[in-house]
Each structure stands twice: as C-alpha cells, then as structure tokens.
Amino acid sequence: MSDSRSQDPQDPQDDGPQETFISHLVELRSRIVKAASGVILVFVSLVYWAPNIYNLFARPLMESLPKGGRMIVTDVTGSFFVPMKVTLLVAFLIALPWVLYQIWQFVAPGLYQHEKRLIVPLVSSSYILFICGVAFAYFLVFPTVFHFMAHYNAPLGAEMSTDIDKYLSFAMTMFLAFGITFEVPVVVIVLVRFGVVELEKLKQIRPYVIVGAFVIAAVVTPPDVLSQLLLAVPLIALYELGLIMARFTTKPVAADAAASEAQAD
Template sequence: MSDTRSSHSPEPDPQDDQQETFISHLIELRERLVKAVAGVLIIFLGLVYWAPEIFNLFARPLMVSLPKGGRMIVTDVTGSFFVPMKVTLLVAFLIALPWVLYQIWKFVAPGLYQHEKRLILPLVSSSYVLFLCGVTFAYFLVFPTVFHFMAHYNAPLGADMSTDIDKYLSFAMTMFLAFGITFEVPVVVIVLVRFGVVELDKLKQVRPYVIVGAFIIAAVVTPPDVLSQLLLAVPLIALYELGLLMARFFLKPEESPEAVGGTTAD
C-alpha cells in the first residue's frame, strides 16, 4: 500500500511571523537609537573644548544682573567640572535634535499613510523651531527680568546674592523646559483638531479654563513673583489663541466651518 500521508511542508505559524517581525523592529529601533546617540556624542565631543565658554554664555543673564561683588559659587567638589559638561551636552542635544527626530521619523514612517507623512513632517519641524523660540524667549527676556527683580529685592535685605552653579543649572533647565513646552501649544492644538480628538468649537468653549490653567501652571513652575508668572502665563494664553486660529486651516474639508454651516440652494 502506498503512503497516503501528505508530502507538503507544514504551513508557517503566524505567531512565528509576528515574533520575527517584532524582533526585526527591535533591531531597527536599536540601530536608530545608536545613530541618534552617536550624533549627539559627536557634536558634544566637538564642543567639549569650549565647555567653560559655553557655560559662561549660559550663565550670562544671571552674571549681568548680580549686584557689585556678587558671583557664582561652587559647593560641590566636582561641580566646576561636571556642570559645564552637562550644559555642553544639553547644547549638543539641541543642535543634534533634528538628526534625532530624523531617526525617529525613519523608524515610524513605514507604518504611516501618505497623507499622515505629509502632515507630520511640517508639524515636527515647526515643533523644533517653536521649542527653540521658547528657549530663546526665556534666555533673552525672562531670565534678565527675573534676575534683575530678585537682585533688587535682595538689596534692602542686606543679603548677598551668590548662587551655586548646580542650582542655577537646575533652575535654568526648568525654565527652558517650561517655556519650550509652552511654545508647543499651537502644535498641540492643531494636532488635536486635525486628528479629530477634540472639536475646534469645544476648544474655544474651554478658553476660560485654559486662562485659569495657564496662571496655575505659571504659579507652579516659575519663581514666586508675579512678573515671572505673567511672563509664562500670557504667552501660553496667546499661543493657545494662535493655535485656535491656525487650526482652522488644518480642518478636514468635511469638518470646516463653511462645509458644516453652509447650505445648498434648491
């Protein structure tokens, strides 16, 4: 009797294919992370020689606001070395951020539709520019204003204003992050409206809550003086309004106010 067993090879297991796909994604993610970190390190190594000068530029808003005889101090044995290195690394990261975002883009782009690719690229680019605008706003306007106010506030108390460089780094990074994120508000509003997460009319209705929330956030993040809180809250509100204005141009045709409210003649 002939062998009636099938000679066909076993069908591939879908779970095996999913596992191979998952592993391949992990390998690609690792490669993208390595390239992103390498880009930051290359720029950092190119800047490390000028680390003291970079820190002096970083600390300039405070130094020019200090009263006569005021200076920065070091309370940690290794602070004078590591703090300038940290500042230089952060500068390197900001410079290399387009390269880092490009690596992220190359990883997620294959899973996006064509219309999503056309939308995300300008959004990411504008996010980077707006974040730099927020950092620049904090450095050139907020820092001099706050430090000048605090220096004059300390004068009647007879207290010497001498700040530890590590404490200044923590304060400055908190402010940079707060204002950088604040300047991302228009992008956040556009994304919420464009992808249908929240309707534009709803965002307009919650405007009073946004105004109150802006002052609450400013009170938590900034130093406890009215001036610095206003310097964060007012731009946050203005940028929210800008986001509402620009979001109209990113509505889908069927969601635009003209399409929704328009009527056709009989």
C-alpha cells in the same frame, strides 16, 4: 488524521510574527545608536569650549548680580560636571533634527501618505517653536527675573550668590517649561486636525485655559508675580494663535485617509 504542519517546529508561519518583532527591535536599536552617535559627535566637538558655553549660559544671571557678586560651587566636582551638562544640553539641541530624522525613519513605514504629509511640517514647527521658547526664556525671562530678584535682595542686606548646580537645575526647568509652552499651537492644531476636539469646543473652554495657564505658571516658575506673568501670558497668547491657525486645518482626516488608501490600492 492531525495536520502535521501544526506540530512542525520548522513551520515558517510560526516564526513570522516573532521575526517581525525582532526585526523591529533591531531597527529601533539601530536608530537609537545613530541618534545617540550624532549627539555624542556634536558633544565631543564642543567639549573643548565647555567653559565658554557655560559662561554664555550663565550670562543672564552674572549680568544681574550686584558689583562683586559671583556664583559659587558647593560640590567638589561641580565646576567640572556642570559645564559638561550644559554642553551636552547644547549638543542635544543642535543634534535634535538628526534625532528627529532617525525617529521619522523608524515610524515612516507604518504611516499613511496623508500622515506623512502632516508629520514633517508638525515636527519641523515643533522644533522651531521649542527653540523659540528656550530663546524667550534666555533673552527675556532670565534677565527680567534676575534683575528683579537682585534689586529685591538689596534692601534686605542679603548677598545674592547662587550655586552653579542649582542655577543649572533652575534654568533647565525654565527652558523645559517655556519650550513646552511654545508647543501649544501645535497641540491645538493636532487636536483639531485629527478630530479629537472640535474647534468650537476649544473656544468655549477659553476661560478654563486662562485659569489653567496661571496655575501652571504658579507651579513651574519662581514664587513672584513677574515670572508667573511671563509664562502665563505667552501661554494664553499661543493658545489663541493655535485657535486661529486651526481654522485652516479643519479638513477631516478621514477624507485624507480614504484618499490615501484609494491611491495605495
């Protein structure tokens, strides 16, 4: 006689995995909506000052232009949408802790206790380092590169005028490049902490990292030696900083996991 439960469409055990998957999707949607709402709320509160935010955003280039130099608009809607994009970027950076908190709330139930202890400092330091990378690009790299390019154009008799949309694309690329570059210490610490790569191995590949840093700088930055050095040198220095900090995080993760599981039991 066959088991009637195997053919019962109302068997609650059959719906268990599906219900769990749906509940995760509902939770994910809720977290995405909350994260997006936070970004939109900040954006709406800043949109009135969008022209001022863009002027602040463009200041490094404007201060490097020769007397009488100015930026241009080649798109009919560029003068409206570019400041809006810049304001949205600023809103996202301001609301990023809230976005990360929503991500944390979604993934935290599936983490061990030792993983929870690591996530909070890692996420916090990643956010701070990313902001430091953006600030480094804005306050040091941009003025240096723009000043160099403006003086380079002068002997050629060329007038330096940049479309605001192209300036936004350039600045976004540089912000992303330097923001990610400043995450190198966190990446090194995570690799060592979770046993993916041994610390001694990372020290041995130092020459390859140096070459790779200059290759990345040559690809990402404008084709001038100065901007390439401004990216490659911090990348190498941050890698060395990560190696130094990783010495204090060599405690095996397996031991932490075993301790967490023992506490859970």
